[in-house]
Amino acid sequence: MQRIDQAFQKPGKLLSIYFSAGHPQRDDTLPILTALQDAGVDMVEIGLPFSDPLADGPTIQESATQALKNGMTTARLFDQLRNVRQTIHLPLVLMGYFNPILQYGVEAFCRECAAVGIDGLIIPDLPVDVYHEQYQSLFEQYGLYNMFLISPQTSEARILYIDSVSNGFIYMVSSASVTGAQKTFGDAQQAYFERIAKMELQTPQLVGFGISNAATFQAATTHAKGAIIGSAFIQFLNEKGVDRIPEFIEQIRS
Amino acid sequence: MSYHVNEKGYYGDFGGAYIPEMLYPNVQELQQQYKRITATAEFKKSFDDLLKDYVGRPTPLYFAQRLSEKYQTKLYLKREDLCHTGAHKVNNTIGQILLAKALGKNRIIAETGAGQHGVATATVCALMGIQCVVYMGAVDIQRQAPNVARMKMLGAEVRPAQSGSKTLKDATNEAIRDWINNPVDTHYIIGSVVGPHPYPDMVARFQSVISEEIQQQLREKEGRDYPDHLIACVGGGSNAAGAYYHYLDNPKVNIIAVEAAGIGIDTGASAATSVLGKEGIIHGSKTLLMQTPDGQIIEPYSISAGLDYPGVGPMHAHLFRSGRAEFIAATDDEAMTAGLTLSQLEGIIPAIETAHAFAILEHRPFQPDEVVVINLSGRGDKDLNTYIDYFKL
Numbered sequence: 001m002q003r004i005d006q007a008f009q010k011p012g013k014l015l016s017i018y019f020s021a022g023h024p025q026r027d028d029t030l031p032i033l034t035a036l037q038d039a040g041v042d043m044v045e046i047g048l049p050f051s052d053p054l055a056d057g058p059t060i061q062e063s064a065t066q067a068l069k070n071g072m073t074t075a076r077l078f079d080q081l082r083n084v085r086q087t088i089h090l091p092l093v094l095m096g097y098f099n100p101i102l103q104y105g106v107e108a109f110c111r112e113c114a115a116v117g118i119d120g121l122i123i124p125d126l127p128v129d130v131y132h133e134q135y136q137s138l139f140e141q142y143g144l145y146n147m148f149l150i151s152p153q154t155s156e157a158r159i160l161y162i163d164s165v166s167n168g169f170i171y172m173v174s175s176a177s178v179t180g181a182q183k184t185f186g187d188a189q190q191a192y193f194e195r196i197a198k199m200e201l202q203t204p205q206l207v208g209f210g211i212s213n214a215a216t217f218q219a220a221t222t223h224a225k226g227a228i229i230g231s232a233f234i235q236f237l238n239e240k241g242v243d244r245i246p247e248f249i250e251q252i253r254s
Numbered sequence: 255m256s257y258h259v260n261e262k263g264y265y266g267d268f269g270g271a272y273i274p275e276m277l278y279p280n281v282q283e284l285q286q287q288y289k290r291i292t293a294t295a296e297f298k299k300s301f302d303d304l305l306k307d308y309v310g311r312p313t314p315l316y317f318a319q320r321l322s323e324k325y326q327t328k329l330y331l332k333r334e335d336l337c338h339t340g341a342h343k344v345n346n347t348i349g350q351i352l353l354a355k356a357l358g359k360n361r362i363i364a365e366t367g368a369g370q371h372g373v374a375t376a377t378v379c380a381l382m383g384i385q386c387v388v389y390m391g392a393v394d395i396q397r398q399a400p401n402v403a404r405m406k407m408l409g410a411e412v413r414p415a416q417s418g419s420k421t422l423k424d425a426t427n428e429a430i431r432d433w434i435n436n437p438v439d440t441h442y443i444i445g446s447v448v449g450p451h452p453y454p455d456m457v458a459r460f461q462s463v464i465s466e467e468i469q470q471q472l473r474e475k476e477g478r479d480y481p482d483h484l485i486a487c488v489g490g491g492s493n494a495a496g497a498y499y500h501y502l503d504n505p506k507v508n509i510i511a512v513e514a515a516g517i518g519i520d521t522g523a524s525a526a527t528s529v530l531g532k533e534g535i536i537h538g539s540k541t542l543l544m545q546t547p548d549g550q551i552i553e554p555y556s557i558s559a560g561l562d563y564p565g566v567g568p569m570h571a572h573l574f575r576s577g578r579a580e581f582i583a584a585t586d587d588e589a590m591t592a593g594l595t596l597s598q599l600e601g602i603i604p605a606i607e608t609a610h611a612f613a614i615l616e617h618r619p620f621q622p623d624e625v626v627v628i629n630l631s632g633r634g635d636k637d638l639n640t641y642i643d644y645f646k647l
Contacts, residue, residue: 050549050550051418051550051551052418052423052424052427052536052551053427054274054427054430054431054537055274055276055431055434057431058417061417061418062417065417065418068550073548074548074549075548097535098272098535099534099535099536099543099545099549099551100548100549100550101549102533102534102535102549103532103534103545103547103548103549104548104549124274124275125272125273125274125535125538126272127270127271127272127273127275127278128275130270130272148275149274149275149276150275151275151276151437153276153278153279153280153437153438154275154278154279155279158278162275173275173276176276176434176435176436176437176438177434177435178431178434178435
């Protein structure tokens with residue numbers, strides 16, 4: 001069974017952590033993955049840095065810029081992940097913008113992902129219909145899941161369409177916003193989480209964008225299976241460093 | 255073969271809408287509505303009236319006698335520099351503000367590089383009494399102080415883009431992020447024929463008044479409605495798209511696009527996207543794009559702040575790849591010299607962007623009886639400091 005599907009079968013709330021590959025230091029990828037696995041997270045999203053990440057807020061933008069300054073590239077990330085499956089058993093998702101993948105060559109990229117043991121991809125600026133028409137068979141050929149986003153503005157008809165072409169999970173963007181930590185979720189967000197839960201989609205959902213602490217994690221996972229934390233984790237890395245990752249995870253789970 | 259956009263938003267291999275899902279409802283609303291709204295009698299009347307009485311259209315098609323003598327051909331200049339606010343940019347902002355109103359939007363955002371599109375957007379927002387936020391790279395804010403002041407005087411809020419290289423591409427990223435954060439009440443007025451479908455086609459249609467007028471004016475002056483050669487400068491490519499629009503599918507017209515070579519195409523300080531770019535995705539559109547082998551977007555260079563965009567509109571990428579248009583690059587020095595030549599032979603100080611289009615006359619000969627139209631897209635007032643520094647005036 002696909003590692004992503006396995007993670008969704010486990011009881012309890014699923015915690016997924018995002019970080020930008022190549023940040024804070026260029027070769028932190030494996031140390032961060034190891035620390036996250038040891039701290040008991042359920043899934044990891046590895047960000048492929050891009051010069052122009054237009055769905056991201058300042059924290060992730062800056063981490064990507066730093067990663068590129070550190071010399072991070074797509075090829076280097078695959079090198080870092082070459083033996084990752086000897087020690088890391090978590091589902092691994094690569095999250096990146098489409099242009100660097102296009103330059104690498106979509107098929108070559110998929111082949112490398114499969115070779116190093118990546119389970120799925122999130123490509124925010126690759127539209128569902130283009131994926132469906134041009135790339136889906138390729139992704140499937142390499143056993144890769146591709147996950148899509150929905151937001152509070154996404155129409156019901158489109159959510160059903162996305163549900164029908166999705167595997168793994170649907171990435172529920174918590175509010176009309178780019179990525180970034182929020183302190184609390186309001187009534188409108190709760191209503192949106194509830195509305196989606198009532199649709200009883202075939203694909204499970206993870207909530208992302210704006211989750212920063214135990215309170216927002218709990219609010220997000222009242223209805224959804226789990227949640228994704230990015231900006232708050234990167235901020236923590238900036239302030240406290242890789243060595244103290246267990247503290248961050250503990251605080252979210254508390 | 256047609257060189258216009260197809261129903262899916264592509265020009266050949268280029269175009270489309272590569273946008274995050276969060277923007278899908280906004281972009282879909284535009285895709286579904288823009289042709290319908292702009293085809294209504296009410297829209298057309300408002301658009302035409304404002305272009306006539308507020309912008310000052312039609313702009314003249316001027317036969318440049320002395321310039322024609324110098325270059326031994328028949329040169330006509332399409333005087334977009336005489337538009338209100340000093341460039342063609344306002345044709346598009348008038349169209350889009352009317353569209354925004356029809357869509358019930360009450361907040362406008364825009365990106366700007368040199369500030370021309372920002373000023374044109376702030377102008378129409380003042381005209382309509384609509385809130386206006388303009389994103390501008392922090393570096394450009396320093397370089398283009400007079401246009402920042404103009405936008406503020408017109409009531410717009412100018413927000414500095416602090417990310418990346420802090421120039422036009424980053425201002426565009428910030429505007430897109432703002433739109434993601436404000437999906438319901440806000441319309442994003444993109445200033446060029448770039449961005450996700452339907453923007454390239456929508457902006458080209460609003461600018462197509464330029465070629466529509468050239469047709470009428472040439473019929474009066476030359477007894478036929480087309481030139482032999484049609485020249486425009488291309489950054490993102492909005493003035494060029496407008497000048498080419500009604501001639502795209504007329505094979506009698508040789509279309510010439512002039513890009514900014516900067517210091518020189520091979521110097522690492524250039525903005526000649528057709529030569530230096532590879533197929534890629536920027537700001538929601540598949541096009542030719544200056545980028546590293548790893549797919550990171552490169553900051554281009556030109557002395558002209560309006561031409562240093564790392565991509566080019568998908569229409570132009572298609573005109574290049576299909577061979578429909580002749581692409582030529584002009585360096586900073588060639589453009590500055592051409593600006594001085596036009597000033598002294600015809601009494602017209604062009605924008606430095608526009609001066610690039612004139613620069614090719616030195617190297618690209620035309621026959622004496624050929625009719626050549628150059629789109630004089632903007633005036634040079636905004637560039638006076640650059641001219642002063644360059645020529646030690």
